[in-house]
Amino acid sequence: MFKKVLVTEDLGSxxxxxxxxxxxxxxxxxxxxxxxxxxxxxxxxxxxxxxxxFDLLITDLSFKESHRERxxxxxxxxxxxxxxxxxxxxxxxxxxxDRPAKVKSFFAEQGIDGYVCKGRYGLNELIQSVTEVYNxxxxxxxxLASAISKNNVFExxxxxxLLLKHLSDGxxxxxIGEYFKRNHISPNSISSIEKRLNxxxxxxxxxxxxxxxxMTKDLGLL
Amino acid sequence: MFKKVLVTEDLGSxxxxxxxxxxxxxxxxxxxxxxxxxxxxxxxxxxxxxxxxFDLLITDLSFKESHRERxxxxxxxxxxxxxxxxxxxxxxxxxxxDRPAKVKSFFAEQGIDGYVCKGRYGLNELIQSVTEVYNxxxxxxxxLASAISKNNVFExxxxxxLLLKHLSDGxxxxxIGEYFKRNHISPNSISSIEKRLNxxxxxxxxxxxxxxxxMTKDLGLL
DNA sequence: TAAATAATTACGGTTTCCCGTAATTATTTA
DNA sequence: TAAATAATTACGGGAAACCGTAATTATTTA
Numbered sequence: 001m002f003k004k005v006l007v008t009e010d011l012g013s014x015x016x017x018x019x020x021x022x023x024x025x026x027x028x029x030x031x032x033x034x035x036x037x038x039x040x041x042x043x044x045x046x047x048x049x050x051x052x053x054f055d056l057l058i059t060d061l062s063f064k065e066s067h068r069e070r071x072x073x074x075x076x077x078x079x080x081x082x083x084x085x086x087x088x089x090x091x092x093x094x095x096x097x098d099r100p101a102k103v104k105s106f107f108a109e110q111g112i113d114g115y116v117c118k119g120r121y122g123l124n125e126l127i128q129s130v131t132e133v134y135n136x137x138x139x140x141x142x143x144l145a146s147a148i149s150k151n152n153v154f155e156x157x158x159x160x161x162l163l164l165k166h167l168s169d170g171x172x173x174x175x176i177g178e179y180f181k182r183n184h185i186s187p188n189s190i191s192s193i194e195k196r197l198n199x200x201x202x203x204x205x206x207x208x209x210x211x212x213x214x215m216t217k218d219l220g221l222l
Numbered sequence: 223m224f225k226k227v228l229v230t231e232d233l234g235s236x237x238x239x240x241x242x243x244x245x246x247x248x249x250x251x252x253x254x255x256x257x258x259x260x261x262x263x264x265x266x267x268x269x270x271x272x273x274x275x276f277d278l279l280i281t282d283l284s285f286k287e288s289h290r291e292r293x294x295x296x297x298x299x300x301x302x303x304x305x306x307x308x309x310x311x312x313x314x315x316x317x318x319x320d321r322p323a324k325v326k327s328f329f330a331e332q333g334i335d336g337y338v339c340k341g342r343y344g345l346n347e348l349i350q351s352v353t354e355v356y357n358x359x360x361x362x363x364x365x366l367a368s369a370i371s372k373n374n375v376f377e378x379x380x381x382x383x384l385l386l387k388h389l390s391d392g393x394x395x396x397x398i399g400e401y402f403k404r405n406h407i408s409p410n411s412i413s414s415i416e417k418r419l420n421x422x423x424x425x426x427x428x429x430x431x432x433x434x435x436x437m438t439k440d441l442g443l444l
Numbered sequence: 445t446a447a448a449t450a451a452t453t454a455c456g457g458t459t460t461c462c463c464g465t466a467a468t469t470a471t472t473t474a
Numbered sequence: 475t476a477a478a479t480a481a482t483t484a485c486g487g488g489a490a491a492c493c494g495t496a497a498t499t500a501t502t503t504a
Contacts, residue, residue: 010342017235035342063366064320064341096318098286119286120232120257143287170433172490189453194492208460210432211392211489217439394460411483416462430490431461 002090002134004030004052004076008040008078009094018058018094018126025127028056037063037072043090054089056133057082058126061095081154090133094118094126099220100147101156105147112137156221158186163196168213168222173197224312224356226252226274230281230300230304240280240316240348247349250278259285259294266304271347277313278355279304280348283317301332312355316340316348321442322369323378325362336361378443379408385418390435390444395419 005028009015012035019031032047032054034040040059047053061075072078079091092114093106106112114129116122116139126197127140140148156164162185166176180188187193197209206212215222227250231237234257241253254269254276256262262281269275283297294300301313314336315328328334336351338344338361353360378386384407386400395415402410409415419431423428427435438444 011340012342013235013239013345013346014233064339086332117286118233120234122233125233129387167432168436170436172430174490187452191453191455192451195452197491198493207392208394210389210435213432213436214392214439214444217436222437349477396460409482412486413483417482419461420463 002055037078117141224277227278259300324442339363
């Protein structure tokens with residue numbers, strides 16, 4: 001089993017709960033807790049310096065603002081920062097976020113090993129996920145996993161996301177085309193942009209561009 | 223102090239935490255807990271039937287799905303259902319939601335008495351809020367209260383919201399006008415709708431309708 | 445390499461949006 | 475009640491989006 005685990009979560013009570021139950025049910029020896037991403041990062045650095053690195057990071061995604069200055073603001077930033085130094089550390093996210101597209105992106109972008117939805121069965125699933133991940137497998141909360149596998153998550157390319165992003169920022173199709181040209185992104189003609197947009201509208205069954213942006217926002221893609 | 227309080231929250235640990243601390247710090251005698259809105263509603267009904275009604279409802283907003291069939295799905299539905307029967311019951315929401323516009327609407331629409339943001343200082347604020355509400359005042363988490371009072375929350379009328387809603391649903395301005403006519407909502411000419419939209423775009427500094435819808439979605443108005 | 449296929453771009457017609465102005469109607473004020 | 479003001483509606487011109495089709499260019503396949 002994992003030797004040393006770092007738990008980052010801004011609600012002290014939940015943090016303690018996780019630590020306790022992990023200790024009891026999975027037999028992890030050493031568990032450290034942090035309530036701020038910056039603290040977590042410091043503990044991580046310190047552990048490496050002392051030659052006793054962490055095996056596993058369990059972190060939430062969103063952290064409330066506080067009076068303190070913060071460098072790392074979100075769980076994603078924390079993961080990226082830590083993985084940059086120790087790429088092989090296992091990572092499990094434990095969060096409220098339950099939009100399939102988002103979660104899917106965490107596996108793709110951050111290469112996380114497990115995703116557990118906070119909720120009624122959250123802690124149980126978290127324990128499961130720890131043993132699964134320890135055994136080299138990945139884990140996703142069941143409800144979420146089925147939603148993702150249903151494949152009703154239309155696959156968006158980076159290009160499409162960028163297009164939608166600029167659209168939602170109020171750029172015209174012409175301006176988006178200019179932007180693509182400047183940044184050597186192809187295709188970049190107005191005609192092609194229209195065509196892509198049409199495909200997106202068809203896939204999402206959107207009536208027009210406004211509808212499309214609203215829907216993708218609801219789905220958490222933007 | 224309140225005699226009998228109902229706490230609805232789907233994470234058992236948080237639920238217990240609230241109950242404990244309320245009991246210790248505010249001296250509320252009887253505290254009942256529920257993890258589902260439907261359960262909460264049943265407990266509420268039963269208490270009234272037995273002639274020992276609740277004084278105060280503390281509830282979260284969002285509840286994860288579960289295997290069970292659910293009638294009441296959100297905290298708002300629970301509040302509305304309970305207030306329909308016992309309009310004078312005090313209500314405090316305890317949730318992660320921290321978008322000013324949303325919170326403002328809870329005070330306006332549901333007529334809640336207190337709003338406490340979950341977070342690092344959440345439990346402390348919750349205790350405060352209980353005594354404040356007991357003394358006939360309202361309470362809002364400080365950070366949120368200042369955000370609301372800064373008045374950068376442009377005041378949207380129901381009309382504007384409906385307009386934006388239909389826009390984000392992909393209706394054309396013409397179709398929105400027809401809808402307004404059918405439902406005897408005035409003004410309903412295309413010209414007037416354009417004018418309203420212009421005002422909204424000006425207020426939100428939006429470049430076009432897409433941008434406007436995207437922004438209001440981000441602000442949690444839609 | 446030639447042919448076939450796919451991707452990208454160009455273009456024209458139509459609808460909807462955008463924006464200013466003016467006319468009409470409703471409301472307020474003196 | 476008359477005048478002033480505000481709200482609503484009408485209208486027209488230009489911009490952007492929408493939609494189909496065709497031409498051009500790239501890529502794949504035989």
